[in-house]
Amino acid sequence: MFRNSLAAFTIVLFLFISNFSYGEEMRFGISLGLTGQYAPIGNMQKNALRLWEEKVNRTGGILGRKVKLIVYDDKSDPDTAKAIYRRMIVQEKMDFLFPPYSSGLTSAILPITEKYGYPMLLHGAAADSIFRKGYRYIFGIFPPATRYTLGFVELLLTHRIKRIAIYSSDDPFGVNIANGAVRWSKRLGLSIVSRKTFKKGTRDLTFLARECRNLKAEAVVMCGHFDESVDMRIAFKKTGWYPRAYWASAGPVLNKYKTTLGVLSENTFSSTQWTYHDKLPFPGSKDFYYSFKGKYGTEPSYHAATAYTAGDILTVAIRKAGNTNRDRIRKILSSMDRMTLLGRFGVDRTGMQIRYFHLIIQWIDGKKHVVWPKELSTAKPRLK
Amino acid sequence: MTGKLFRFTRYLAFRIIFPIVITWVVLGLAMNYYVNGLVYDFISMSIEEDMTWLSREVQNICNSSLDTMIKSGKSGDEINTKIIQNRAMLEIEDLLRHYYADGMLTDMNKDLLLTTELPVTSDELYSAYMPEQLNSIIINEKMYYFSYVSFDPWNWSIYILKPAGSYDRIKDELQNVYLIIAALLLLAMAVIIYLIYLAVSLPIKNIIFDLRDGKKPEYTGAYEIEFLSKSIHEMMDSLESLNRDLEKRVEIRTRELADAKELAEDATKAKSQFLARMSHEIRTPMNAIIGLTNIVLKGQLLEEQRNQLTKVVSSSMHLLEIINDILDFSRVESGKTELMIHQFSLRDLMDRIISMFRLKAIDGEIEFFYIIDSDVPINLKGDSTKLGQILINLIGNAVKFTEQGFIIVKVFLKKELEQQNDEVWLGFSVKDSGVGIAEDKQDELFEPFTQLDNSMSRRHEGTGLGLSITRSFVNLMGGEIELKSRVGEGSEFTFHARFQISDWNRDYVIFRADEFSGKRVLVIDDSSISCEIFREILESMGFTVITETDPISALSDYATETVGSGIAFDLVIADWNMPGINGFELINRIRSEYPSGNNDSAFFVITTIYDGSEKFRDELIKDNAVHGIIYKPLNSFEVANSIHRIFGREKSKKEIIVRDDNTSRNKKFYDYGRSRILLVEDNEINRDVAVIILESYGFQVEVAFNGEDAIKKIREALSEDESYYKAVLMDIQMPVMDGYEATRIIRNDRTMNHLKVIAMTANALDEDKRKCLESGMNDYVSKPIDENELISKLARYINIDNEGNDVVAEQSVQRKVNGNLLLNSEKALILFNGNSSLYYSILEKFISQNGSFYENLLNLKNNVAYDKMALEVHSLKGASGNIGAEKLFNTVTSFESKLLNNRDNLNDDDYRGLGEVIENTVAEINRFQFSRKEEIPDTKSEFKELDYGRMLEHLSELEVYLKSNDSRVVKSFISFKKSVNAVLFQEEVEKMEEYIYNLDTEKALGVVSRIKNDLEVKRQG
Incomplete structure (x- = not known):
């Protein structure tokens, strides 16, 4: 009798423990361009999220459950990304998902995640158009792309630079940034001497540089990713002409810009969501910066910071919900107002980030310096 | 009850659920x-x-x-x-x-x-x-x-x-909320409807199903439905109780009705039996009264006695008519009257009926006409008895109520009614110029027991049932009767009835419409109606007819037609009795005043009312004053026949045969003396009457007193000679064994079933007659016995063998040559009115006169005396036609035609052929005469004793008939011949026979007178 009872108790206990162990693991899925054109940013974001996974699990997980981050490589391809997200939802039944990098890939997978009601913290997409499609489960980490150039245009105004040429690759991200640049230029009274869009992947941009020179542009804005920022700078060199101020999106934020261009990187402006320096007043920035650098041996870019922040915000929301009910978590995210390492987090009804703003950085003497806003700047902007 | 509840249930759904739905919808719309x-x-x-x-x-x-x-x-x-x-x-x-x-x-x-x-x-x-x-x-x-x-x-x-x-x-x-609310409301409505169904409809349905199954509802639940269930339960209890009461009442009433029905049926049965008994009981003594009185009347009586007895017969006949009327009416009333369908000749029927009224018409100053349209089929199937009754009634009424003027009886095809192949609608009208009937009385006329004028009815006796019965009979024949009448102008009764056309003689025609085409006829008669009747008949034969009612104008017409156009009349018909000048005088004047006309080729005919004598005929025809006499009342047959006879046109063979077939039924001559009849009759008086009548016709009568006695006698007689009895006259109601039973035994016995059995019954109802036929009898005659009817029917049956073939026809040697009979004795006998003796004597004369005809013919040919030859041939043609030598007649006709048209066409074969036919015909006549003499036993031996009294009675009767030129003279002579000892008066009797058959009345009367005197002497001596 006693033996039988003991055997039954042992079986029940085993089942309980097994079940508990399985239930404790909270799975988070993500697809990133670990290869392909977005590979540098993709890997940066993967590392940041791994760091978040470690930190969360180190502090007891979420709701008592361990966090498991599952990362897939979408090869920077939208169709691959869509297939991966469908699989993660339908077959793997992930508890939560993070979106891929770039506005293009994010736009591709959002219809799927929206259908199944997965809250998505957009740590890799800033195109304004995403927020005009009526999605209910999206929350921007980036400020709108249209506002990338706001600080730079103010800088031009204060330095009385009036003639501006604006170029963009034909991807949504680039176009959105360029549109913003046009808007701010108009509002602040600048003269737009050229506004053109070129095919993404076009490497020789000397024709643009030549045009700028011919139009006597004082400032040039290149809206695109890393390659476009580098290629434009090379084009200036080729034409032997350089504007009083050159601003490029994405590329100059990375140290790779400097390593790629060397001295040519000097004086280049860019906008960043985040860049660490000792005066940065946002909580967790220092910890993140050093943890990342310590773990991976390289400085984290703002892409890494946005990815880490996305994980952090989602953790807070789940904990606040007390369960994994995604609708409840969506509501919490909709009304969240919180200081993160990127600054103050807050979205409007469309999910667009309205609290963060961009910092304007400039490569000066081989270093990135915050030059705008003045209150957070580490150096004065250098204009020819 | 169940049906009402079921309907209520259907309405319940409508009344409860439908308003809920409507309310819901309205509320929904408002909301x-x-x-x-x-x-x-x-x-x-x-x-x-x-x-x-x-x-x-x-x-x-x-x-x-x-x-x-x-x-x-x-x-x-x-x-x-x-x-x-x-x-x-x-x-x-x-x-x-x-x-x-x-x-x-x-x-x-x-x-x-x-x-x-x-x-x-x-x-x-x-x-x-x-x-x-x-x-x-x-x-x-x-x-x-x-x-x-x-x-x-x-x-x-x-x-x-x-x-x-x-x-x-x-x-x-909001819309979503709204839809959700609407869905909830619908759901609520469905739930409510279902609850209503559960609470109301379902219990009511269960109650209805219980009721349908005949169970009492036992619902418990909702108070109202339970109350309904209990109420129905109680109501069913009440209904059951009521039903039980009703069933009891129905049972009682049914029993009462059954009793009443039984009583009614008993009463009806008793009434029928009473009627039958009364009919029988009355007819039996009536038979005796009428029969015996008639027999007495045949004897020598004082004039006063004769008058008194005649009145007895007349009164008895009237009484019989009344009884018949009452019986007919009773049968009509009880719906037992049925049609007795059989073949009959419309013409014979009409002839018979018209002849009944002919003398009555003569008594008054009435002109009598009857016309049968040429398209009316003559041989029909139907109930001729009832048709006869209808016509007799209508014509009788016309005669009664017409003191002067005319009576026209017309038969026509009712063309407006659909005429089927085998059916024909015939119309009959009886029109008179009598007193007429007021319009307001006409409807009452057909009601029973209705007589319009009591004074009139006293003058003209009647029961007041005649027209009622007539209408019933007409209706029975599928027709209607109508009356058109105006007071003082006369009446016309018209009725139509349906008949079947008999296969017997479907294509009978009286004459052809174009037969006398181109012939002209002048009709002179002071009666315009006579003129019109003549016109109708003669025009239908093809004549061009000119009529004149004024004899003097007729002379003028004759003159005009003759002088003016040179066209004479082929025929002149003049009425005998005209004011100022009689027909004979008129004809004489025409002949004398217009000798230049074609008087030689014209025929002159006198018309006169037939008064039972033929005083004119001998006188007029003897002197060749006229060529013929047409007797009134006029009828199409007589006129047509007379015209044919005058113009010397023989009818086609077919027509003759057809006509002869028609008439032969009643007019065949039979040698009754060799026919033995068994009379089965229990009533002594009836027995005596029948025996006297039958014996007066020469029948040998044996008597049986009841059915059993009859069977016994028949068996005994037939064991020795199976043709011992020619017929059995069978009374119906008899002690020991009735007539039905006796007939059934006869029919079931192979040794007797060939016998002809004729019922002789006082049971005059239709069902009695049917029972007679069903029991196997061949026919029936009703009592009181109508002598003619009895003899006629006996004549029909005793000469028909078992196969229905005519014995006379068989016994006669009917040799045919090339399809024609050498001697058609049967047909000839009909032409001789059944007078066989006359026929036989004519045959002998024919042989004596024409035995050497062929030799004479050759002599005439050799002498080129063709005119005389034509006369001789013409004479032979008439003679051969008269004796029924058909082959000879046809041969002579052909010969004559060639002779008159172109005698050169006659060759030796024609002469030789005629000679051969004459020779064969003479041989055939000799054979026929020989066989006849062999078959007829010597009647002389049948009289063992001389009964002078009886001989004198016959002679007296014969004398009366001879004096009055009565057609019964032949029959009377035969009776006398049988009663007299021919040995004693052989020479006188033979002379008398010759005179009679030669229509030499004066000489015949002379012989009668001589024999009578001799007999008186012998009786006294």
Whole structure:
């Protein structure tokens, strides 16, 4: 009798423990361009999220459950990304998902995640158009792309630079940034001497540089990713002409810009969501910066910071919900107002980030310096 | 009960559920209307509040930005101002986006979009703006609400736009709520309906099903339904109780009805039996009275006694008529009258009926006509007895109520009625010029026991049933009877009836319409009706007819026609009795005054009323004063026949045969003396009457007293000679064994079943007659015995063998040559009115006169005496036709035709052929005469004793008939011949026979007188 009872108790206990162990693991899925054109940013974001996974699990997980981050490589391809997200939802039944990098890939997978009601913290997409499609489960980490150039245009105004040429690759991200640049230029009274869009992947941009020179542009804005920022700078060199101020999106934020261009990187402006320096007043920035650098041996870019922040915000929301009910978590995210390492987090009804703003950085003497806003700047902007 | 409840259930659904549904729908629609209003108001207010709030917020942002700029002390710095203004715009953008709004800002006449691109200018918005109102504008087919904010410090005009579609969500959500509520209401309604079904319909249905199954409902549950169930239960109990009572009552009533029916049936049966018994009981003594009186009348009586006995017979006959009428009426009333369908000749029937009234018509000053249209089929199937009764009744009435004038009886085809192949509708009309009947009395006329004028009915006896019976009979024949009458002008009764056309002689025709085409006839008769009747008949034969009612004018007509056109009349018909000049005188005057006309080829005919004598005929025809006499009443047959006879045109063989077949039924001559009849009769008087009548016709009569006695006698007689009895006259009601039973035994016995059995019964009902036939009898005669009917029927049956073949026809050697009979004795006998003796003597004369005809013919040929030859041949043709030598007749006719038309065509073969036919015919006659003499036993040996008294009676009767030229003279002579000892008076009797057959009345009377005197001497001696 006693033996039988003991055997039954042992079986029940085993089942309980097994079940508990399985239930404790909270799975988070993500697809990133670990290869392909977005590979540098993709890997940066993967590392940041791994760091978040470690930190969360180190502090007891979420709701008592361990966090498991599952990362897939979408090869920077939208169709691959869509297939991966469908699989993660339908077959793997992930508890939560993070979106891929770039506005293009994010736009591709959002219809799927929206259908199944997965809250998505957009740590890799800033195109304004995403927020005009009526999605209910999206929350921007980036400020709108249209506002990338706001600080730079103010800088031009204060330095009385009036003639501006604006170029963009034909991807949504680039176009959105360029549109913003046009808007701010108009509002602040600048003269737009050229506004053109070129095919993404076009490497020789000397024709643009030549045009700028011919139009006597004082400032040039290149809206695109890393390659476009580098290629434009090379084009200036080729034409032997350089504007009083050159601003490029994405590329100059990375140290790779400097390593790629060397001295040519000097004086280049860019906008960043985040860049660490000792005066940065946002909580967790220092910890993140050093943890990342310590773990991976390289400085984290703002892409890494946005990815880490996305994980952090989602953790807070789940904990606040007390369960994994995604609708409840969506509501919490909709009304969240919180200081993160990127600054103050807050979205409007469309999910667009309205609290963060961009910092304007400039490569000066081989270093990135915050030059705008003045209150957070580490150096004065250098204009020819 | 069940049906009503079932219907109630059907209405229950209608009355409860349908109103609920309607109420629900109405409430839903009302709520929809109300809620829509509320939603609209709510949305309007929300929009207005939204726009107001947004405008205020935008204003606040601008104020706040300006304040910040002023406090910073850089309000005069243009660059700083632009930067501050841009940041203010950013804040406004965020605000608008957060609230799904769009915005446009105009700064120094420059439109700056605050949100997405808007295809509208500030000027357009400004134009559409209405202060203090909720403004809206359509942009790209989408509606926007908008408000306007003016921020003067910066000269900003800000337009805030919000798509109307952004409020659709509210509508959608309300609609969803609404749909959910509607669905819930529908569900609630369905639940309620189901509950009603459970609470009301289902229990009622169960109650109904119980009722249908004949069970009493036992529902318990809802009070109302339970109450209903109990009520029905109680009602069914009451109904059951009531039903039990009713069943008892019905049972009692049924029993009472059955008893009453039984009583009624008994009464009906008793009535029928009474009628039958009365009929029988009355007829039996009537038979005795009439029969015996008639027998007495045949004897020598004082004139006064004869008158008195004649009145006895007349009164008895009248009484019999009354009894017949009452019986007929009774049968009609009880619906037992049925048609007895058989073949008959319409012409014979009409002849018989008309002859009944002929003398009566003569008594008054009435002209009598009867016409049968030429298209009326003569041989019919139907109930001739009832048709006869109808016509007798109608004609009798016409005679009764017409003192002078005319009576016209007409038979015509009722063409307006559908004539089937085998059926024909015939119309009959009896028109008179009598007293007529008032219009208001005409309807009553056909009611039973109705006599219009008591004084008239006293004068003309009657029961008042005749027309009622007549109408019933007409109706029975499928027809209707009508009356047209005016007082003082006469009456016309018309009826129609349906008959079948007999196969017996479907194509009988009296004459052909074109037979006398081109012939002209002058008819002179002071009676215009006579003239018209003649016209109708003669024109239908093809004559051109001119009529004249004034004899003097007729002379003028004759003169005109003769002198004027040179065309004479082929025939002149003059009435004997005309005012001023009689017909004979008129004809003489025509002949004497117009000898130049073609009088030699014209025929002259006298018409006169037949008065039973033929005084004119001998006188007129003897002197060749006229060629013929047509007796009135006129009828189409007689006129046609007379005309044919006068013109010397023989009818076609077919016509003759047909006609002869018709008449032969009643007119065949039979040698009754060799026919033995068994009379089965229990009543002594009836027995005596029948024996006397039968013996008076020469029958040998044996008597049996009942059925059993009859069977015994028949068996005994037939064991020795199976043709011992020619017929059995069988009474019906007899002790020991009745006539039906006796007949059944006869029919079931192979040794006797060939016997002809004729019922002789006082049971005159139709069903009695049918029973007679069903029991196997061949025919029936009713009592009181009609002598003619009895003899006629006996004549019909005793000469027909078992196979229905005519014995006479068989016994006669009917040799045919090339399809024609050498001697058609049967047909000839008919022409001789059944007078066989006359026929035999004519045959002998024919042989004596024509035995050497062929030799004479050759002599005439050799002497080229063709005129004489023509006369001889013509004479032979007439003689051969008269004796029924058909082959000879046809041969002679052909010969004569060749002789008259072109004698050169006659060759030796024609002469030789005629000679051979004459020779064969003579041989055939000799054979026939020989066989006849062999078959007829010597009647002389049958009289063992001389009964002078009886001989004298016969002679007296014969004398009367001879004096009155009565046609019964032949029959009377035969009776006398049988009663007299021919040995004693052989020479005288032979002479008498010759005179009689030669119509030499005077000489015959002389012989009668001599024999009578001798007998008186012998009797006294």
